[in-house]
Amino acid sequence: MVGLPLIVITGRHIRAARALLGWSQSELSRRSKVALRTIRRMEGFDGAVSARTETLGRVVMALEKAGVEFVDNGRLGVLIKGAGK
Numbered sequence: 878m879v880g881l882p883l884i885v886i887t888g889r890h891i892r893a894a895r896a897l898l899g900w901s902q903s904e905l906s907r908r909s910k911v912a913l914r915t916i917r918r919m920e921g922f923d924g925a926v927s928a929r930t931e932t933l934g935r936v937v938m939a940l941e942k943a944g945v946e947f948v949d950n951g952r953l954g955v956l957i958k959g960a961g962k
Contacts, residue, residue: 884947886937888922894945894955895920909939 895905902920906913911932919926919936926933937947946958 884949885925886933886947887924888920888926890947890955891916891926891936891940892920894940894947897945897955897957898940898943900943905936905939908943909935911935 891905895902900908902916903913905911906916909916915928915932916936919928919933940955941947944958946956948954948956
């Protein structure tokens, strides 16, 4: 069984994904059901986001559901699904 490669999510990823969608931190908080204070803290990380797996998962799922894709094609990044393919 071959699994999907894991991508380390950083604060920069979350900020970029939010910007692609035109969302405020409040909007991401509402859609992910994660406290605004936690969103702010997560986005403040320079490296990998340090958060409970469930909490980070809810944020990533909300962004992906809205159409963002986290990619690692030699360079980590985010894009709108279907773009750049």
